[in-house]
Amino acid sequence: MRWLTTKSDTDWGIVISRFYSNACDRCCWTWCYLIWLSKDSLSAAWTSTDIAWEEDLEPISEETNL
16 A cells, blocks of 8 residues: 555555544544555655555555556
């Protein structure tokens, strides 16, 4: 998965868990994903995992050149 963005350089990784959480800014409960970042992701220099709301992610194929 990778984060939806208009930029070409975004973090990506593998979903290792998901949980249902309250999104206060949306006033509802929704899925949130725990992402194990690729070692080549920009943020991997300071963290190994991150979380993201379902609508902020998009699937990528293994053939995609990042």
